[in-house]
Amino acid sequence: MVAVLTGVALATLDTAIANTALPTIAADLGVDPSASVWIVNAYQLAVVATLLPIAALGEIVGQQRIYIAGFILFTASSLVCALAWSLPTLVAARVLQGVGASALMAVNIALIRFIYPADQLGRGVGLNAFVVGVGFAVGPTVASLILVAAPWPWLFAVNVPIGLVALLLAWTALPDTGRSGHRFDVVGALLNASAFALLVLALGEAAHEGPLWRILAEAVGSLACFLLLLRRQAGHPAPMLAADLLRRPLFALSATTSVCSFAAQGLAFVSLPFLFQHTLGRTQVETGFLMTPWPVVVALLAPLAGRLSDRYPPGLLGGIGLAILALGMGLLAGLPANPSVVDIGWRMAICGGGFGFFQAPNLRAIMTSAPPARSGGASGIVATSRLLGQTMGAALVAACFAIADAHGPALALGLGGAFAAIASVVSFLRLAVRQEDTARPA
Structure with missing residues (x-):
């Protein structure tokens, strides 16, 4: 549970911390504040687009393996974020970090189900909700304290030692959740990622009063991808969506x-x-x-x-x-x-x-x-x-x-x-x- 909850805490904190530090990062990199929003958007898009494919992959190869792989990617990409020298490199690193966070969030509840007996599962998910709540509550404060004492790269660098310790725990303690006999549907994964990414982009464009033609194009594209995904996986014993x-x-x-x-x-x-x-x-x-x-x-x-x-x-x-x-x-x-x-x-x-x-x-x-x-x-x-x-x-x-x-x-x-x-x-x-x-x- 320490390994699982540490991953949840890092993924939650990272969202709150990045939001708080955007003005500081934009000023240091010399970019326009509107462009710096991609530091947050890239992370969120990566998470939304990959959650369900990664969850489906977890059923195929085992949730504990996905969690460990996610921790490795999240920790390594946090180091790359800390070493980023420009907005494009930081945004690219944040995409990788988002995929790692997606792996942590996609299977953490499934792992808790295998860690706790059925009659105590509520306690496990209650602890998970507690950690998420604390992460959102203290995220802005943690970001402010780090920025008072150190430059912004340390916002991401602090993930590295914590991630390595939690990775060691995960490697040795997480239960084997077994594997299914299904094959991973790569085309389905691409359709799923496109559907959710286009949906989020359409909602974002609508929120910022973007061009109507672009909003409609993204919404129609998202709907088409969802319909193609459902048709492709009709009858599948464990569909991605x-x-x-x-x-x-x-x-x-x-x-x-x-x-x-x-x-x-x-x-x-x-x-x-x-x-x-x-x-x-x-x-x-x-x-x-x-x-x-x-x-x-x-x-x-x-x-x-x-x-x-x-x-x-x-x-x-x-x-x-x-x-x-x-x-x-x-x-x-x-x-x-x-x-x-x-x-x-x-x-x-x-x-x-x-x-x-x-x-x-x-x-x-x-x-x-x-x-x-x-x-x-x-x-x-x-x-x-x-x-x-x-x-x-x-x-x-x-x-x-x-x-x-x-x-x-x-x-x-x-x-x-x-x-x-x-x-x-x-x-x-x-x-x-x-x-x-x-x-x-x-």
Whole structure:
């Protein structure tokens, strides 16, 4: 678990750290701030495009082998990032780092399923959610502390010694998850990567009010790749895009809940900084502190929710948590004109409490509603639904700003509350669905 959670922590921290340090890196490399955004975009595109192919490959060669290979690539590319001398070299290294992070995120939940007994799986996914919450909470602070003491390359160089230690642990301790007899579909992998990359690009273009023809071309291209992928893998015993698992009602409802909830989170995390700084006149430092209660409470509640999910239905726990999240986002949308720190803080804590109460039970529901042989595909869906929801949320924020101008943040938070309410209803629907019989690892 130390090996698995270290990889999750590094992949999570790396996203938050890079976002925080973009202005510093752009100034040092002498590039335009808009061009420096590719330091983040290249990483995210690499992750989104390769998650499902890598998860499918994990079922073929073994999740522990994919995890170790991902750690090697992530650690080596972190060193290359630290040594990068220009924007193109840094962006290229970030693509490789994104592929390594994708390998870590694609199979980590599958590995946890094999590490923990079935009746304690909730504890394992609760710890995973705890580490993700802490990573997002402390990422900006860690980046700021490193930049105070050292130049920006150290943001990436610190991954190297930690990665080497965790790699040694992974090499010796991770369980053998077995191999399937399927062959890897290279053409399917290319179609999958193209479909998700074009989808993310289309959402990004729409968020930044790009040319309509380009948005439509990327959206149509993405849809065509998805249809070709589904046609190519029809009848495959373990398709890359796990359409076979989506035929299981509990799995499909859990995946839908995940997409809607992370769309709500994306709407909040993108719109709140604008609300705090532009509408309420807070500084960037104050905004960082005001954002902290949400991930901190998520981290505190996730282990408890994970333990409870071993005893109570995830549909019940998730539905309650998401209803609380919807309430919290509604309260944020209705903030008074001149709120105090306390006014903002307790509302953020309610949101974090609701999200933390939902996350671990939902992870458990997704993994236990898939057969053990499809753990890699299920783990890939977990990560993909999170990234897809967050990307949708970020794109919808831009639409809210275009519609409501100065009231855009409040509209985005209200829309996020609606997504959370829909997710809550979908979660409660799981109580009416019978768990499919799946043999679980002992």
